[in-house]
Amino acid sequence: MSTWQDRLLTDTPRSRREARLGALYRSWLQFRSNRLALLGLAIVLLLIVVAAFAPWIATHHPNEQNLAQRLLAPGGAHWLGTDEFGRDVFSRIVYGARITLYIVALVAIIAAPIGLIVGTAAGYLGGWVDAVLMRITDVFLAFPSLILALAFVAALGPGIENAVIAIALTAWPPYARIARAETLTIRNADYIAAARLQGASTGRILSRHIMPLCLSSLTVRVTLDMAGIILTAAGLGFLGLGAQPPLAEWGAMVSSGRRYILDQWWVATIPGIAIFAVSLAFNLLGDGLRDVLDPRQKK
Amino acid sequence: MISVRDLAITFGSGPGAVHAVRGVSFDVADGESFGLVGESGSGKSTVLRALAGLNRLWTGSATLGETSARVQQPRLVQMVFQDPYASLHPRHTVDRALSEPLEIHRIGDANERVERALADVGLGPAFRFRYPNQLSGGQRQRVAIARALMLEPRVLLLDEPTSALDVSVQAEILNLLRRLRVERRLTMILVSHNLAVVAHMCDRLAVMNRGLVVEEMDVATLRRAEPREAYTRQLLTASKGYDREVASGIVTFD
């Protein structure tokens, strides 16, 4: 075994950083043994690379119309064919990766922290804080998320930012629930009592002692939910309430291609496959993460 | 140093209320080591948690130094918990656990202090950046003791610090506590089921039953096995090991 691995796996790390890296490396070793999770990770990484280097990967401009080359079958200069405006489907998929990633990242950045803060505060403080916060959460949970998102978009107006906000607003309540349940199991632990004894403020206990412990189950859940978020975003796009044309959003592409589904199958099917593959990848990744981060939740 | 008068603690209210502690009084002098023994559920941990300021819902009076125990005084009193597996944060390294109190109280030269604290409890620098799951039970308990001593408190509350540890580690921890007590002139309250441990560590002790102090005595009396109360006599007989006859002869004192 080479020296850097020895350093990472040592029982006697020499600094905080080394300790953290060591713990990460151990998790990675465990994660690595799960083939499907690795596949999921590979697809997600591919999505990120494609989104980052879209201009270099795409063969055409995603919105460049060429009515002379409408609905061309895959092959030749257009690897995945063209759509009804003669736009290159491959290039639109590549640029669509950016939008998908943008939506997923923004929703995660907005929804996860809201859920985390609401859930841990409710669970730790208890009493009326808990009652109020959880009633609000219940109200949000009472509606199916797509319907609620539709309502928000209808109120805010269509567009990708509004779609993101709408999805984020519907995504946080389950996270709050999870964080609260987790907090309830740890709030009475001796190590929390010890932190209080040392004079740690409530804010400090929440942010430095409780939240890190909720983070792993939340990360797992958010990753698993990514699939749903992508589908909701695609659904909004499909209904014309998400990304607006000519933006290359996968859901919207399926929607506009559905008129040609029988004769020119690729226009709708290929973005459909992209949605499917990325959702599946996030699911596999989430499963793998769960085994590493949250072994108790194992099925 | 510690003065407790008519301390009463009730959990819940109405008909379902539990009177966990029903008027307990005792004093512990500066530098003294005081033992608390008694039946399981008699309220020993509850008394300690109240003294530590973790539970403020009590009546009567309990003062540490000049201040009521309702006010948390991290630099005066610290506590070591019974279960070393539950008292360290699973995601914090030893270093983080020991630096946390220094950060909270903005105490400088954290680096040296953490190193010294580890050395004091007999853990080398090799342990500094380990996570709790890389430590044995005894090592964890040492870390917990080191953490309690970071703020240089004058009072240390110990809730069965060795009952989860094996006998050889127990001996190490007891030796450590005795040494620290002398070096730092600590005032200690030690809760334990093991009368021999209490005799080894303490000067005086109180015997509790059902939320009350049954009797207070010094350790010499305990060693001579000359308690005043029948309850304590039963405790002493029971501590001699298993005997079916003794077990069936046990009576409940109310």
Add this chain to the structure above:
Amino acid sequence: MNVAPPPLLAVEDLRVSFATPTGPFHAVRGVSFTLGRERLGIVGESGSGKSLTGRAIMRLLPASAQLSARRLSFDGIDLLSASTKTLRGLRGARISLVMQDPKYSLNPVMTVGEQIAEAARIHGGVSKIEARLRALAMLEAVRIRDPERVFRLFPHEVSGGMGQRIMIAMMLVPEPDVLIADEPTSALDVTVQLQVLAILDDLVRQRGMGLLFISHDLELVASFCDRVLVMYAGRVMEELSARDLASARHPYTRGLLNSLPRLGDERAELPTLSRDPAWLEER
């Protein structure tokens, strides 16, 4: 002629190892013993593999553990080759394990009474109301005062000793043939400890239960058990009759005995164990 009854539990050359990134770690290395309708104690320092031995018999090892044995059988059933379904039928119902860490093993968001009642319902196949009564009776049997109240408490609301008795109650509800008790009384005060041990004792004598009693309280084991295994670093150092524990010869056992504080003496410093590398070698 007196033919010895077949043992309830037969363990031969039990080995448990963990694959760690730095190579395999052998936690249990060739443990053999049999358990009849008796009280067998296992003592030894922390990390000597006592709990893993108990869990290996239940086939409840962490997924990362590797188990092997020449023989591991319960009442004629080969536990090594038994199907998951057979094992599930045995666990809890015929072999029970009282885990070392009561608060850790209880569900923190469910009342303790419900948890015992659930055990009764799953294994006894009784109705909800009956399960509740069984749970209350069991709480009373383990000398919990005011069982009605304790039934409704959550794990963090019970004292350390109550938590342990709740675990014992939960494991005794299905009336198992073999009980593996992993430090079941370490948080109990001496009188309650004696009463709980008396319950276990009666089950052994009257119902012929086999008891594997894991503990680090040497004096207790000496007075309570019939036989004792002394473990060190995954191996059985010696096996002796409990009566003879106090006069054991092995330096390891002696070291453990010496490190106990005693009411009678006034040593300032307790001797701690010095370990001999020769103890590690496999014979």
